[in-house]
Amino acid sequence: MVSYVSVLLYGVGGIVVAGMALLVAFQEKLVYVPVVPGLTKSYPMTPARLRLLYEDVWLRSSDGVRLHSWFIKLFPDCRGPTILFFQENAGNIAHRLEMVRIMLQRLQCNVFMLSYRGYGASEGFSSQLGITKDAQAALDHLFQRTDIDTSRIIVFGRSLGGAVGAVLTKNNPDKVAAIILENTFTSILDMAGVLLPFLKWFIGKSSSKGPRLLNFLVRSPWNTIDVIGEIKQPILFLSGLQDEMVPPSHMQMLYAKAAARNQQCSFVEFPNGMHMDTWLSGGDRYWSTIQEFLEKTVPQKNSDSKQDFEAR
Template identity: 75%
Template structure:
Protein backbone atom coordinates (compact mmCIF):
# COMPACT_ATOMS: atom_id res chain seq x y z
CA UNK A 1 0.00 0.00 0.00
CA UNK A 2 1.40 3.36 -0.95
CA UNK A 3 2.22 5.83 1.77
CA UNK A 4 -0.62 8.18 0.85
CA UNK A 5 -3.16 5.35 0.99
CA UNK A 6 -1.87 4.35 4.42
CA UNK A 7 -2.13 7.95 5.55
CA UNK A 8 -5.68 8.18 4.24
CA UNK A 9 -6.65 4.94 5.96
CA UNK A 10 -5.18 6.08 9.26
CA UNK A 11 -6.91 9.44 8.83
CA UNK A 12 -10.31 7.88 8.25
CA UNK A 13 -9.74 5.51 11.14
CA UNK A 14 -8.74 8.37 13.39
CA UNK A 15 -11.87 10.32 12.48
CA UNK A 16 -14.04 7.27 13.15
CA UNK A 17 -12.42 6.64 16.54
CA UNK A 18 -12.76 10.31 17.46
CA UNK A 19 -16.39 10.26 16.39
CA UNK A 20 -17.13 7.18 18.46
CA UNK A 21 -15.40 8.69 21.48
CA UNK A 22 -17.49 11.84 21.07
CA UNK A 23 -20.68 9.78 20.78
CA UNK A 24 -19.92 7.78 23.91
CA UNK A 25 -18.80 10.74 26.02
CA UNK A 26 -21.16 13.48 24.89
CA UNK A 27 -24.23 11.81 23.40
CA UNK A 28 -26.54 13.01 26.18
CA UNK A 29 -25.44 16.57 25.43
CA UNK A 30 -26.35 16.05 21.78
CA UNK A 31 -29.78 14.59 22.53
CA UNK A 32 -30.71 16.88 25.43
CA UNK A 33 -29.94 20.61 25.38
CA UNK A 34 -31.67 22.15 28.42
CA UNK A 35 -29.74 25.41 28.10
CA UNK A 36 -29.36 27.26 24.81
CA UNK A 37 -25.82 28.52 24.14
CA UNK A 38 -25.25 31.96 25.63
CA UNK A 39 -28.53 31.98 27.56
CA UNK A 40 -29.28 31.26 31.23
CA UNK A 41 -31.13 28.13 32.30
CA UNK A 42 -33.95 30.19 33.81
CA UNK A 43 -37.21 30.70 31.94
CA UNK A 44 -36.88 33.73 29.64
CA UNK A 45 -40.54 34.64 30.28
CA UNK A 46 -43.48 33.22 32.19
CA UNK A 47 -47.13 32.98 31.12
CA UNK A 48 -47.88 36.16 33.06
CA UNK A 49 -45.95 38.10 30.41
CA UNK A 50 -48.69 37.10 27.97
CA UNK A 51 -51.47 37.69 30.49
CA UNK A 52 -52.25 33.97 30.61
CA UNK A 53 -53.92 32.60 33.71
CA UNK A 54 -51.64 29.82 34.96
CA UNK A 55 -50.60 27.73 37.92
CA UNK A 56 -47.10 26.69 38.95
CA UNK A 57 -47.22 22.94 39.49
CA UNK A 58 -44.60 20.92 41.37
CA UNK A 59 -44.54 17.16 40.90
CA UNK A 60 -42.53 14.17 42.08
CA UNK A 61 -41.63 11.51 39.56
CA UNK A 62 -41.76 7.88 40.67
CA UNK A 63 -38.01 7.94 41.37
CA UNK A 64 -38.32 11.04 43.56
CA UNK A 65 -37.11 13.76 41.17
CA UNK A 66 -38.78 17.15 41.74
CA UNK A 67 -40.36 18.48 38.55
CA UNK A 68 -41.82 21.83 37.58
CA UNK A 69 -44.69 22.47 35.19
CA UNK A 70 -47.19 25.14 34.15
CA UNK A 71 -50.90 24.54 33.91
CA UNK A 72 -52.21 27.24 31.58
CA UNK A 73 -55.93 27.88 31.90
CA UNK A 74 -58.05 29.27 29.12
CA UNK A 75 -59.87 32.44 30.14
CA UNK A 76 -62.81 32.49 30.24
CA UNK A 77 -63.08 28.81 31.18
CA UNK A 78 -64.11 26.62 28.24
CA UNK A 79 -65.10 23.02 27.71
CA UNK A 80 -62.23 22.42 25.34
CA UNK A 81 -59.65 19.66 25.69
CA UNK A 82 -56.55 19.80 27.87
CA UNK A 83 -53.38 19.43 25.83
CA UNK A 84 -50.32 17.91 27.47
CA UNK A 85 -47.47 19.50 25.51
CA UNK A 86 -43.99 18.01 25.25
CA UNK A 87 -41.32 20.28 23.80
CA UNK A 88 -38.28 19.79 21.57
CA UNK A 89 -34.87 18.91 22.99
CA UNK A 90 -33.40 22.44 23.19
CA UNK A 91 -34.29 25.25 25.58
CA UNK A 92 -37.16 25.20 28.06
CA UNK A 93 -40.92 25.64 28.18
CA UNK A 94 -40.55 29.42 28.42
CA UNK A 95 -39.27 29.41 24.84
CA UNK A 96 -42.53 27.80 23.65
CA UNK A 97 -45.00 30.31 25.05
CA UNK A 98 -45.60 32.11 21.74
CA UNK A 99 -46.73 28.81 20.24
CA UNK A 100 -48.80 27.77 23.25
CA UNK A 101 -50.52 31.16 23.46
CA UNK A 102 -51.62 30.77 19.85
CA UNK A 103 -52.71 27.19 20.55
CA UNK A 104 -54.96 28.35 23.37
CA UNK A 105 -56.46 31.11 21.25
CA UNK A 106 -57.15 28.92 18.22
CA UNK A 107 -58.15 25.66 19.90
CA UNK A 108 -59.86 27.04 23.05
CA UNK A 109 -58.03 24.61 25.27
CA UNK A 110 -56.03 24.36 28.46
CA UNK A 111 -52.35 23.43 28.17
CA UNK A 112 -50.07 21.60 30.57
CA UNK A 113 -46.34 22.24 29.94
CA UNK A 114 -43.83 19.98 31.69
CA UNK A 115 -40.17 20.77 32.26
CA UNK A 116 -38.32 17.51 31.78
CA UNK A 117 -35.82 16.62 34.50
CA UNK A 118 -32.76 18.82 34.09
CA UNK A 119 -34.80 21.43 32.18
CA UNK A 120 -36.06 24.76 33.47
CA UNK A 121 -36.77 24.60 37.20
CA UNK A 122 -36.88 20.79 37.35
CA UNK A 123 -34.18 18.87 39.22
CA UNK A 124 -32.16 15.93 37.95
CA UNK A 125 -30.45 15.06 34.69
CA UNK A 126 -32.25 14.10 31.47
CA UNK A 127 -32.29 10.51 30.25
CA UNK A 128 -34.77 8.37 28.35
CA UNK A 129 -35.92 6.33 31.38
CA UNK A 130 -36.11 9.48 33.49
CA UNK A 131 -38.10 11.59 31.02
CA UNK A 132 -40.44 8.66 30.41
CA UNK A 133 -41.47 8.58 34.06
CA UNK A 134 -41.57 12.40 34.17
CA UNK A 135 -44.20 12.32 31.42
CA UNK A 136 -46.17 9.73 33.36
CA UNK A 137 -46.09 11.93 36.45
CA UNK A 138 -47.54 14.81 34.42
CA UNK A 139 -50.35 12.67 33.00
CA UNK A 140 -51.16 11.20 36.40
CA UNK A 141 -51.41 14.72 37.82
CA UNK A 142 -53.82 15.81 35.09
CA UNK A 143 -55.90 12.68 35.56
CA UNK A 144 -56.40 13.56 39.22
CA UNK A 145 -57.37 17.22 38.78
CA UNK A 146 -60.95 18.20 39.36
CA UNK A 147 -60.80 21.04 36.81
CA UNK A 148 -59.82 18.81 33.87
CA UNK A 149 -62.12 16.72 31.68
CA UNK A 150 -60.06 13.55 31.94
CA UNK A 151 -61.82 12.05 28.91
CA UNK A 152 -60.33 14.81 26.72
CA UNK A 153 -56.60 14.77 27.47
CA UNK A 154 -54.61 15.09 24.25
CA UNK A 155 -50.83 14.61 24.01
CA UNK A 156 -48.98 16.95 21.64
CA UNK A 157 -45.27 16.37 21.05
CA UNK A 158 -42.81 18.11 18.76
CA UNK A 159 -39.49 16.52 17.77
CA UNK A 160 -38.13 14.87 20.95
CA UNK A 161 -41.50 15.61 22.53
CA UNK A 162 -43.13 13.41 19.92
CA UNK A 163 -40.99 10.49 21.02
CA UNK A 164 -41.91 11.19 24.65
CA UNK A 165 -45.59 11.56 23.83
CA UNK A 166 -45.72 8.36 21.77
CA UNK A 167 -44.44 6.26 24.65
CA UNK A 168 -46.89 7.93 27.03
CA UNK A 169 -49.86 7.39 24.70
CA UNK A 170 -48.95 3.73 24.21
CA UNK A 171 -48.60 3.16 27.95
CA UNK A 172 -51.90 4.91 28.75
CA UNK A 173 -54.58 3.99 26.20
CA UNK A 174 -57.34 4.76 28.72
CA UNK A 175 -55.97 8.15 29.80
CA UNK A 176 -54.83 9.70 26.50
CA UNK A 177 -57.64 10.29 24.01
CA UNK A 178 -55.50 11.33 21.01
CA UNK A 179 -51.91 12.01 19.98
CA UNK A 180 -50.45 14.79 17.82
CA UNK A 181 -46.89 14.48 16.50
CA UNK A 182 -44.98 17.27 14.79
CA UNK A 183 -41.57 16.92 13.08
CA UNK A 184 -40.65 13.85 15.09
CA UNK A 185 -37.84 11.43 14.24
CA UNK A 186 -38.14 7.68 13.72
CA UNK A 187 -35.43 7.13 16.34
CA UNK A 188 -32.29 8.69 17.75
CA UNK A 189 -30.52 5.69 16.25
CA UNK A 190 -31.56 6.87 12.79
CA UNK A 191 -30.76 10.48 13.67
CA UNK A 192 -27.21 9.47 14.58
CA UNK A 193 -26.64 8.74 10.90
CA UNK A 194 -28.06 12.15 10.01
CA UNK A 195 -25.87 14.02 12.51
CA UNK A 196 -22.77 11.81 12.10
CA UNK A 197 -23.00 10.33 8.57
CA UNK A 198 -19.85 8.20 8.92
CA UNK A 199 -21.66 6.16 11.60
CA UNK A 200 -24.75 5.51 9.47
CA UNK A 201 -23.63 1.99 8.56
CA UNK A 202 -22.96 1.00 12.17
CA UNK A 203 -25.78 2.69 14.10
CA UNK A 204 -29.42 2.78 13.05
CA UNK A 205 -32.98 1.87 13.91
CA UNK A 206 -35.50 -0.30 12.13
CA UNK A 207 -35.66 2.31 9.35
CA UNK A 208 -31.93 1.96 8.59
CA UNK A 209 -29.77 -0.59 6.79
CA UNK A 210 -26.42 -1.96 7.92
CA UNK A 211 -25.22 -4.27 10.68
CA UNK A 212 -26.00 -1.76 13.47
CA UNK A 213 -23.28 -3.29 15.60
CA UNK A 214 -22.78 -0.10 17.62
CA UNK A 215 -26.40 0.46 18.62
CA UNK A 216 -25.55 -0.62 22.15
CA UNK A 217 -23.56 2.60 22.58
CA UNK A 218 -26.68 4.78 22.28
CA UNK A 219 -28.19 5.29 25.74
CA UNK A 220 -31.32 7.17 24.61
CA UNK A 221 -32.51 5.42 21.42
CA UNK A 222 -36.10 6.83 21.55
CA UNK A 223 -37.31 4.41 18.87
CA UNK A 224 -40.59 6.10 18.04
CA UNK A 225 -41.09 4.04 14.89
CA UNK A 226 -41.31 0.90 17.02
CA UNK A 227 -43.92 2.50 19.30
CA UNK A 228 -46.36 4.26 16.95
CA UNK A 229 -47.37 0.99 15.32
CA UNK A 230 -48.77 -0.16 18.68
CA UNK A 231 -50.78 2.97 19.50
CA UNK A 232 -54.55 2.57 19.22
CA UNK A 233 -55.62 6.18 19.75
CA UNK A 234 -56.12 8.60 16.82
CA UNK A 235 -52.84 10.17 15.66
CA UNK A 236 -52.31 13.38 13.70
CA UNK A 237 -48.93 13.74 11.95
CA UNK A 238 -47.93 17.35 11.21
CA UNK A 239 -44.88 17.47 8.95
CA UNK A 240 -42.84 20.50 7.90
CA UNK A 241 -41.63 19.49 4.46
CA UNK A 242 -38.64 21.87 4.68
CA UNK A 243 -37.49 20.51 8.05
CA UNK A 244 -33.76 21.19 8.19
CA UNK A 245 -33.05 19.05 11.27
CA UNK A 246 -35.21 15.93 11.07
CA UNK A 247 -35.57 14.63 7.49
CA UNK A 248 -39.28 14.85 6.56
CA UNK A 249 -39.07 11.21 5.47
CA UNK A 250 -39.02 10.29 9.16
CA UNK A 251 -42.54 11.63 9.65
CA UNK A 252 -43.79 9.80 6.58
CA UNK A 253 -42.28 6.54 7.86
CA UNK A 254 -43.90 7.05 11.26
CA UNK A 255 -47.27 7.62 9.64
CA UNK A 256 -46.97 4.55 7.42
CA UNK A 257 -45.99 2.40 10.38
CA UNK A 258 -48.91 3.62 12.48
CA UNK A 259 -51.43 3.36 9.65
CA UNK A 260 -50.69 -0.34 9.14
CA UNK A 261 -52.99 -1.17 12.06
CA UNK A 262 -54.55 2.15 13.10
CA UNK A 263 -57.26 3.50 10.80
CA UNK A 264 -57.49 6.78 12.73
CA UNK A 265 -54.21 8.24 11.47
CA UNK A 266 -53.83 11.39 9.39
CA UNK A 267 -50.71 12.82 7.75
CA UNK A 268 -50.66 16.50 6.75
CA UNK A 269 -47.60 18.11 5.15
CA UNK A 270 -46.83 21.83 5.13
CA UNK A 271 -44.69 22.78 2.11
CA UNK A 272 -42.92 25.73 3.76
CA UNK A 273 -42.64 24.30 7.26
CA UNK A 274 -39.22 24.05 8.90
CA UNK A 275 -38.38 22.25 12.13
CA UNK A 276 -39.46 24.99 14.53
CA UNK A 277 -41.82 27.18 12.51
CA UNK A 278 -44.31 24.76 10.92
CA UNK A 279 -47.06 26.14 13.15
CA UNK A 280 -46.24 29.68 12.01
CA UNK A 281 -45.60 29.11 8.31
CA UNK A 282 -48.60 26.79 8.10
CA UNK A 283 -50.87 29.65 9.15
CA UNK A 284 -54.61 29.11 9.27
CA UNK A 285 -54.36 25.73 7.52
CA UNK A 286 -52.20 24.40 10.35
CA UNK A 287 -54.61 25.41 13.09
CA UNK A 288 -57.68 24.39 11.14
CA UNK A 289 -56.15 20.94 10.65
CA UNK A 290 -55.60 20.50 14.38
CA UNK A 291 -59.02 21.91 15.23
CA UNK A 292 -60.85 19.53 12.90
CA UNK A 293 -58.81 16.58 14.12
CA UNK A 294 -59.82 17.35 17.69
CA UNK A 295 -63.46 17.88 16.77
CA UNK A 296 -63.55 14.54 15.00
CA UNK A 297 -61.60 12.47 17.51
CA UNK A 298 -62.03 14.21 20.88
CA UNK A 299 -65.71 15.21 20.86
CA UNK A 300 -67.26 17.02 23.78
CA UNK A 301 -69.77 15.30 26.04
CA UNK A 302 -73.02 17.15 26.89
CA UNK A 303 -75.42 15.48 29.33
CA UNK A 304 -73.77 12.15 28.66
CA UNK A 305 -74.03 12.45 24.88
CA UNK A 306 -71.53 13.47 22.23
CA UNK A 307 -72.03 17.03 21.01
CA UNK A 308 -73.39 17.40 17.48
CA UNK A 309 -72.17 19.80 14.80
CA UNK A 310 -74.30 22.32 13.00
CA UNK A 311 -76.20 20.78 10.10
CA UNK A 312 -74.55 23.09 7.58
CA UNK A 313 -71.02 22.24 8.78
CA UNK A 314 -69.01 19.87 6.60
CA UNK A 315 -68.26 16.49 8.05
CA UNK A 316 -64.94 16.68 9.89
CA UNK A 317 -63.43 13.76 8.02
CA UNK A 318 -64.18 15.30 4.62
CA UNK A 319 -62.69 18.62 5.72
CA UNK A 320 -59.53 16.96 6.96
CA UNK A 321 -59.10 15.09 3.70
CA UNK A 322 -59.24 18.38 1.79
CA UNK A 323 -56.65 20.13 3.97
Protein backbone atom coordinates in the same frame (compact mmCIF):
# COMPACT_ATOMS: atom_id res chain seq x y z
CA MET B 1 1.57 2.15 -2.46
CA VAL B 2 0.98 -0.16 0.48
CA SER B 3 2.12 2.52 2.92
CA TYR B 4 -0.31 5.06 1.46
CA VAL B 5 -3.18 2.60 1.76
CA SER B 6 -2.17 1.84 5.33
CA VAL B 7 -2.07 5.54 6.19
CA LEU B 8 -5.48 6.03 4.60
CA LEU B 9 -6.98 3.12 6.48
CA TYR B 10 -5.46 4.24 9.77
CA GLY B 11 -6.70 7.77 9.12
CA VAL B 12 -10.25 6.66 8.41
CA GLY B 13 -10.15 4.35 11.39
CA GLY B 14 -8.93 7.18 13.58
CA ILE B 15 -11.76 9.44 12.46
CA VAL B 16 -14.31 6.73 13.15
CA VAL B 17 -12.89 5.98 16.59
CA ALA B 18 -12.77 9.69 17.42
CA GLY B 19 -16.35 10.09 16.27
CA MET B 20 -17.47 7.17 18.40
CA ALA B 21 -15.64 8.56 21.40
CA LEU B 22 -17.31 11.94 20.97
CA LEU B 23 -20.69 10.27 20.60
CA VAL B 24 -20.27 8.25 23.78
CA ALA B 25 -18.94 11.21 25.76
CA PHE B 26 -21.29 13.95 24.58
CA GLN B 27 -24.43 12.23 23.29
CA GLU B 28 -26.63 13.51 26.13
CA LYS B 29 -25.49 17.04 25.35
CA LEU B 30 -26.60 16.54 21.74
CA VAL B 31 -29.95 14.97 22.57
CA TYR B 32 -30.85 17.18 25.55
CA VAL B 33 -30.12 20.91 25.36
CA PRO B 34 -31.84 22.61 28.31
CA VAL B 35 -29.74 25.74 27.89
CA VAL B 36 -29.56 27.42 24.49
CA PRO B 37 -26.13 28.99 23.87
CA GLY B 38 -26.22 32.64 24.84
CA LEU B 39 -29.25 32.22 27.11
CA THR B 40 -29.71 31.14 30.72
CA LYS B 41 -31.45 28.08 32.09
CA SER B 42 -34.05 30.21 33.86
CA TYR B 43 -37.35 31.13 32.23
CA PRO B 44 -37.12 34.39 30.24
CA MET B 45 -40.79 34.99 31.06
CA THR B 46 -43.86 33.37 32.60
CA PRO B 47 -47.39 33.00 31.19
CA ALA B 48 -48.38 36.07 33.21
CA ARG B 49 -46.40 38.26 30.81
CA LEU B 50 -48.77 37.15 28.04
CA ARG B 51 -51.77 37.61 30.36
CA LEU B 52 -52.45 33.90 30.48
CA LEU B 53 -54.30 32.30 33.38
CA TYR B 54 -51.97 29.70 34.87
CA GLU B 55 -50.72 27.91 37.93
CA ASP B 56 -47.29 26.61 38.85
CA VAL B 57 -47.50 22.87 39.35
CA TRP B 58 -44.76 20.92 41.14
CA LEU B 59 -44.64 17.17 40.64
CA ARG B 60 -42.59 14.24 41.88
CA SER B 61 -41.59 11.59 39.36
CA SER B 62 -41.68 7.96 40.46
CA ASP B 63 -37.95 8.10 41.22
CA GLY B 64 -38.33 11.19 43.39
CA VAL B 65 -37.16 13.96 41.04
CA ARG B 66 -38.92 17.30 41.62
CA LEU B 67 -40.44 18.67 38.43
CA HIS B 68 -41.87 22.05 37.50
CA SER B 69 -44.72 22.66 35.08
CA TRP B 70 -47.31 25.20 34.06
CA PHE B 71 -51.01 24.46 33.76
CA ILE B 72 -52.53 27.15 31.54
CA LYS B 73 -56.29 27.49 31.30
CA LEU B 74 -58.32 29.25 28.64
CA PHE B 75 -60.65 30.54 31.36
CA PRO B 76 -61.19 29.43 35.00
CA ASP B 77 -63.84 26.75 34.42
CA CYS B 78 -62.93 25.68 30.89
CA ARG B 79 -63.87 22.04 30.27
CA GLY B 80 -62.51 21.88 26.74
CA PRO B 81 -59.74 19.51 25.66
CA THR B 82 -56.55 19.55 27.69
CA ILE B 83 -53.34 19.33 25.68
CA LEU B 84 -50.31 17.79 27.37
CA PHE B 85 -47.49 19.47 25.47
CA PHE B 86 -43.98 18.03 25.18
CA GLN B 87 -41.38 20.40 23.78
CA GLU B 88 -38.39 20.03 21.49
CA ASN B 89 -34.93 19.30 22.91
CA ALA B 90 -33.55 22.88 23.08
CA GLY B 91 -34.48 25.57 25.60
CA ASN B 92 -37.34 25.44 28.07
CA ILE B 93 -41.12 25.73 28.17
CA ALA B 94 -41.03 29.53 28.33
CA HIS B 95 -39.66 29.60 24.78
CA ARG B 96 -42.94 27.99 23.59
CA LEU B 97 -45.34 30.38 25.29
CA GLU B 98 -46.17 32.47 22.23
CA MET B 99 -47.19 29.33 20.37
CA VAL B 100 -49.21 28.13 23.35
CA ARG B 101 -51.00 31.48 23.58
CA ILE B 102 -52.25 31.03 20.03
CA MET B 103 -53.02 27.36 20.71
CA LEU B 104 -55.34 28.32 23.56
CA GLN B 105 -57.20 30.83 21.44
CA ARG B 106 -57.50 28.76 18.28
CA LEU B 107 -58.27 25.40 19.86
CA GLN B 108 -60.32 26.55 22.89
CA CYS B 109 -58.32 24.26 25.15
CA ASN B 110 -56.19 24.06 28.28
CA VAL B 111 -52.45 23.34 28.02
CA PHE B 112 -50.17 21.55 30.46
CA MET B 113 -46.46 22.30 29.87
CA LEU B 114 -43.91 20.04 31.56
CA SER B 115 -40.29 20.91 32.17
CA TYR B 116 -38.32 17.70 31.68
CA ARG B 117 -35.82 16.87 34.42
CA GLY B 118 -32.78 19.10 34.00
CA TYR B 119 -34.83 21.70 32.12
CA GLY B 120 -36.10 25.02 33.43
CA ALA B 121 -36.83 24.85 37.17
CA SER B 122 -36.97 21.05 37.27
CA GLU B 123 -34.29 19.15 39.14
CA GLY B 124 -32.18 16.20 37.99
CA PHE B 125 -30.36 15.24 34.80
CA SER B 126 -31.99 14.28 31.51
CA SER B 127 -32.16 10.70 30.27
CA GLN B 128 -34.65 8.64 28.30
CA LEU B 129 -35.71 6.60 31.31
CA GLY B 130 -35.99 9.70 33.48
CA ILE B 131 -38.01 11.77 31.03
CA THR B 132 -40.34 8.83 30.46
CA LYS B 133 -41.03 8.89 34.20
CA ASP B 134 -41.53 12.66 34.09
CA ALA B 135 -44.12 12.39 31.33
CA GLN B 136 -46.01 9.75 33.30
CA ALA B 137 -46.04 11.99 36.38
CA ALA B 138 -47.55 14.81 34.31
CA LEU B 139 -50.29 12.60 32.89
CA ASP B 140 -51.08 11.09 36.30
CA HIS B 141 -51.44 14.60 37.70
CA LEU B 142 -53.86 15.61 34.95
CA PHE B 143 -55.90 12.46 35.38
CA GLN B 144 -56.39 13.23 39.07
CA ARG B 145 -57.62 16.79 38.52
CA THR B 146 -61.30 17.53 39.00
CA ASP B 147 -61.36 20.81 37.07
CA ILE B 148 -60.83 19.29 33.59
CA ASP B 149 -62.50 16.67 31.44
CA THR B 150 -60.05 13.79 31.82
CA SER B 151 -61.62 11.95 28.88
CA ARG B 152 -60.30 14.68 26.57
CA ILE B 153 -56.55 14.63 27.28
CA ILE B 154 -54.52 15.00 24.08
CA VAL B 155 -50.75 14.47 23.90
CA PHE B 156 -48.92 16.91 21.60
CA GLY B 157 -45.20 16.34 20.97
CA ARG B 158 -42.81 18.17 18.69
CA SER B 159 -39.43 16.66 17.70
CA LEU B 160 -38.03 15.07 20.89
CA GLY B 161 -41.41 15.74 22.47
CA GLY B 162 -43.00 13.50 19.87
CA ALA B 163 -40.80 10.61 20.97
CA VAL B 164 -41.69 11.31 24.61
CA GLY B 165 -45.37 11.58 23.83
CA ALA B 166 -45.45 8.40 21.76
CA VAL B 167 -44.10 6.32 24.64
CA LEU B 168 -46.56 7.89 27.06
CA THR B 169 -49.51 7.35 24.73
CA LYS B 170 -48.61 3.71 24.12
CA ASN B 171 -48.30 3.08 27.84
CA ASN B 172 -51.62 4.76 28.70
CA PRO B 173 -54.33 3.67 26.25
CA ASP B 174 -57.07 4.43 28.79
CA LYS B 175 -55.82 7.89 29.79
CA VAL B 176 -54.72 9.49 26.51
CA ALA B 177 -57.51 10.11 24.00
CA ALA B 178 -55.28 10.92 21.01
CA ILE B 179 -51.82 12.12 20.06
CA ILE B 180 -50.39 14.77 17.72
CA LEU B 181 -46.82 14.36 16.45
CA GLU B 182 -44.96 17.18 14.72
CA ASN B 183 -41.55 16.92 13.00
CA THR B 184 -40.55 13.88 15.01
CA PHE B 185 -37.68 11.50 14.24
CA THR B 186 -37.86 7.74 13.77
CA SER B 187 -35.13 7.26 16.38
CA ILE B 188 -32.04 8.93 17.78
CA LEU B 189 -30.14 6.04 16.20
CA ASP B 190 -31.19 7.28 12.76
CA MET B 191 -30.55 10.90 13.73
CA ALA B 192 -26.93 10.04 14.54
CA GLY B 193 -26.35 9.47 10.83
CA VAL B 194 -28.10 12.73 9.99
CA LEU B 195 -25.91 14.77 12.32
CA LEU B 196 -22.69 12.90 11.52
CA PRO B 197 -23.16 11.16 8.13
CA PHE B 198 -20.29 8.69 8.51
CA LEU B 199 -22.04 7.22 11.56
CA LYS B 200 -24.87 5.83 9.44
CA TRP B 201 -22.59 2.90 8.58
CA PHE B 202 -22.29 2.00 12.26
CA ILE B 203 -25.43 3.33 13.99
CA GLY B 204 -28.99 3.26 12.69
CA LYS B 205 -32.43 1.77 13.08
CA SER B 206 -34.74 2.18 10.09
CA SER B 207 -32.46 1.17 7.23
CA SER B 208 -33.41 -1.82 5.09
CA LYS B 209 -30.11 -3.32 6.18
CA GLY B 210 -31.37 -3.58 9.73
CA PRO B 211 -29.88 -2.45 13.06
CA ARG B 212 -26.25 -1.38 13.07
CA LEU B 213 -23.38 -2.92 14.99
CA LEU B 214 -22.79 -0.03 17.41
CA ASN B 215 -26.36 0.86 18.32
CA PHE B 216 -25.64 -0.26 21.87
CA LEU B 217 -23.50 2.85 22.38
CA VAL B 218 -26.55 5.12 22.24
CA ARG B 219 -27.96 5.56 25.73
CA SER B 220 -31.13 7.42 24.67
CA PRO B 221 -32.24 5.69 21.45
CA TRP B 222 -35.88 6.94 21.55
CA ASN B 223 -37.07 4.31 19.06
CA THR B 224 -40.28 6.05 18.02
CA ILE B 225 -40.49 3.86 14.92
CA ASP B 226 -41.03 0.83 17.18
CA VAL B 227 -43.44 2.56 19.55
CA ILE B 228 -45.68 4.16 16.93
CA GLY B 229 -46.93 0.84 15.62
CA GLU B 230 -48.26 -0.07 19.07
CA ILE B 231 -50.38 3.04 19.56
CA LYS B 232 -54.10 2.34 19.24
CA GLN B 233 -55.40 5.88 19.75
CA PRO B 234 -55.97 8.34 16.87
CA ILE B 235 -52.74 9.95 15.60
CA LEU B 236 -52.26 13.19 13.69
CA PHE B 237 -48.90 13.66 11.94
CA LEU B 238 -47.86 17.24 11.13
CA SER B 239 -44.84 17.42 8.83
CA GLY B 240 -42.91 20.54 7.78
CA LEU B 241 -41.35 19.79 4.40
CA GLN B 242 -38.56 22.35 4.91
CA ASP B 243 -37.47 20.78 8.20
CA GLU B 244 -33.74 21.46 8.37
CA MET B 245 -33.08 19.20 11.38
CA VAL B 246 -35.22 16.06 11.07
CA PRO B 247 -35.60 14.81 7.48
CA PRO B 248 -39.30 14.81 6.51
CA SER B 249 -38.81 11.19 5.45
CA HIS B 250 -38.75 10.30 9.15
CA MET B 251 -42.34 11.49 9.54
CA GLN B 252 -43.35 9.59 6.43
CA MET B 253 -41.86 6.39 7.83
CA LEU B 254 -43.60 6.91 11.17
CA TYR B 255 -46.93 7.43 9.44
CA ALA B 256 -46.48 4.35 7.25
CA LYS B 257 -45.68 2.21 10.28
CA ALA B 258 -48.65 3.53 12.25
CA ALA B 259 -51.16 3.42 9.40
CA ALA B 260 -50.39 -0.23 8.71
CA ARG B 261 -51.91 -1.11 12.09
CA ASN B 262 -54.07 1.87 13.02
CA GLN B 263 -56.83 3.18 10.78
CA GLN B 264 -57.20 6.33 12.86
CA CYS B 265 -54.13 8.05 11.42
CA SER B 266 -53.94 11.32 9.48
CA PHE B 267 -50.88 12.81 7.77
CA VAL B 268 -50.70 16.49 6.80
CA GLU B 269 -47.75 18.24 5.13
CA PHE B 270 -46.88 21.93 5.26
CA PRO B 271 -44.69 22.95 2.28
CA ASN B 272 -43.00 25.89 4.04
CA GLY B 273 -42.73 24.39 7.50
CA MET B 274 -39.30 24.26 9.13
CA HIS B 275 -38.40 22.32 12.26
CA MET B 276 -39.47 24.95 14.79
CA ASP B 277 -41.86 27.18 12.87
CA THR B 278 -44.39 24.90 11.19
CA TRP B 279 -47.03 26.23 13.60
CA LEU B 280 -46.27 29.73 12.34
CA SER B 281 -45.64 29.19 8.64
CA GLY B 282 -48.61 26.82 8.41
CA GLY B 283 -50.97 29.68 9.25
CA ASP B 284 -54.71 29.04 9.42
CA ARG B 285 -54.38 25.65 7.77
CA TYR B 286 -52.14 24.42 10.58
CA TRP B 287 -54.60 25.33 13.32
CA SER B 288 -57.71 24.29 11.41
CA THR B 289 -56.11 20.87 10.81
CA ILE B 290 -55.63 20.36 14.53
CA GLN B 291 -59.06 21.73 15.34
CA GLU B 292 -60.73 19.30 12.95
CA PHE B 293 -58.73 16.44 14.47
CA LEU B 294 -59.87 17.39 17.97
CA GLU B 295 -63.49 17.74 16.92
CA LYS B 296 -63.34 14.27 15.41
CA THR B 297 -61.46 12.46 18.18
CA VAL B 298 -62.56 14.28 21.36
CA PRO B 299 -65.89 15.89 20.48
CA GLN B 300 -67.40 18.52 22.70
CA LYS B 301 -69.61 17.09 25.42
CA ASN B 302 -70.89 20.17 27.20
CA SER B 303 -71.42 23.88 26.81
CA ASP B 304 -67.76 24.79 26.44
CA SER B 305 -68.23 26.46 23.09
CA LYS B 306 -66.71 29.49 21.48
CA GLN B 307 -69.93 31.41 22.17
CA ASP B 308 -69.68 30.58 25.86
CA PHE B 309 -66.09 31.81 25.91
CA GLU B 310 -66.96 35.06 24.16
CA ALA B 311 -69.84 35.62 26.56
CA ARG B 312 -67.44 35.39 29.46
